[in-house]
Amino acid sequence: MKNKKLAKTTADQHWFEIKRQLEYKSNCYGSKFALVDEKYTSSTCSTCGYQLEKIGLDVRSWTCDHCGSAHDRDINAALNIRTVGATGIAFGKRDK
Ligand SMILES: [Zn+2]
Incomplete structure (x- = not known):
């Protein structure tokens, strides 16, 4: 996390994964995302x-x-x- 560019990329990937998981789970349970x-x-x-x-x-x-x-x-x-x-x-x- 000392490398700011790498830290931002890593953080972006985590947010992308959280969004993907929320969308997936919402679809599984019939919820709106x-x-x-x-x-x-x-x-x-x-x-x-x-x-x-x-x-x-x-x-x-x-x-x-x-x-x-x-x-x-x-x-x-x-x-x-x-x-x-x-x-x-x-x-x-x-x-x-
Ligand atoms: Zn007002």
């Missing part, structure tokens, strides 16, 4: 869909300017990922 793009999951309000312009990694909680909902960054992201996984509807970067 979906990949979710993590972009904007933290900065999009899980209540109304309003998207913050930018949110720093140090911001752990925030309040939606549109609906006033208070969000924990990680829980909000998890709720958005669940919504995308369950409905296939993703939040994306909105045009200004």
Whole structure:
């Protein structure tokens, strides 16, 4: 893991294998498998869909300017990922 290029390649291979196994097991048990793009999951309000312009990694909680909902960054992201996984509807970067 001292070699950064080799470490990244090894980590990528592990993630690929985890994804492959999850997809395989999901198919075996008749479950739905979906990949979710993590972009904007933290900065999009899980209540109304309003998207913050930018949110720093140090911001752990925030309040939606549109609906006033208070969000924990990680829980909000998890709720958005669940919504995308369950409905296939993703939040994306909105045009200004
Ligand atoms: Zn909101």
